[in-house]
Amino acid sequence: MKTLKIPEATIIRLSVYSRHLTDVDRKGIITTSSGEIADGVGVSPAQVRKDLAYFGEFGTRGVGYNVKDLRQHILRILGLSVNWSVTLVGVGNLGLALSSYKGFRERGFVITSIFDADPKKVGTKIGNVEVLPIDQLETVVKLNRTQIGIVAVPAAAAQEIVDQLISAGVEAILNFAPVVLNVPPEIELRNVDLAVNLEVLTFNVCGQKCY
Amino acid sequence: MKTLKIPEATIIRLSVYSRHLTDVDRKGIITTSSGEIADGVGVSPAQVRKDLAYFGEFGTRGVGYNVKDLRQHILRILGLSVNWSVTLVGVGNLGLALSSYKGFRERGFVITSIFDADPKKVGTKIGNVEVLPIDQLETVVKLNRTQIGIVAVPAAAAQEIVDQLISAGVEAILNFAPVVLNVPPEIELRNVDLAVNLEVLTFNVCGQKCY
DNA sequence: ATGTTTTTGTTAATTATAGCACTATCTTAA
């Protein structure tokens, strides 16, 4: 087992490769190559091979990769050979969209609990999951052994929620609130920041000429 | 005018710095330092200075940075000294959340038009913007000189929508559909992919031990 | 005044990432 440091960019690409392979597989295609994958996702063939090489040898020289096999291998690498229990905190505009997103389940992410502070929302059902009051977060998350928390509350409440998620045993957090959160190093945190994404766009559109 | 290549990571951090400075400014603080900014956003002081150094000298040695000034400078660098006209395509679960997101306008992004293919949605109003049929996209986007398009349609429709946005003159696209899109090189494209984000988390939670 | 402290801007070193070129191995067909 290698303790090699894997670039995050590699993981992101692996996720995209696996999605691409799902499409290719659906078309009934049996075998593919680093070149075809590269074309399909817009990177270089060398990059595809390099990314895979971190984890082993999955292809056959002169032939290529078996689509189903490679897909399964990548899913396994990403930790997707099992389902993950996910909790969603905050069922506002965004939380509601997330809670009904089917792309979740397809990849093995199962929303097992939903919380909100608003009494009007508590008790309502989203799909077959009931919205629970925030004071039950710790108990329920512990009970379900939920490993992933999604934060979709206002920025002002995000740190408090994150602290609760962590003390409830969550190991990874996906945060949509536009705020820098403090978490201990053993907790995995990723931020999805809409404004930041748009601002990278505007910077580039300016042709970097605006300043 | 430098033609220096700026790392994308730098732009992302600048966006975060500017948000942090907005908070600091709201607290009435006049002066700050690279160290304080670094603490506030979780990077190193050297990184902060390096990022800023790409664009000029904004501080005073021995003193630090004027909060308001630096904030304004960064906003200018990011192209946020003017408002941007944005069009949103697809008002499903996600599109609806995005259309009512206030964080947009705060940074100068104004949704000037919304489109959907569903006749039941066309004609409804979101805020004070009416949902228009998709066949008016080109005309309206051209009329408004809209520069940014947000794609929140199903994956199967995304490429088609992107093509229409581009032929309508949009220069930058933020895509939420989980699909690899083809755009000409002069078009700025960013993808926000929820599954990918979660999968980076699961990979890391596995401690890279799962494979 | 002058030296001390602070903190920036910048240069140098280190580390990380991507790209390329080459080698090994498999398939196929003569």
Added chain:
DNA sequence: TTAAGATAGTGCTATAATTAACAAAAACAT
């Protein structure tokens, strides 16, 4: 059986990004 073609895996090179170190400049205290 062997040669030709294809394509994965790999080590090396080049590029990019981050970190660290240091010199320049401002403020402040003596």
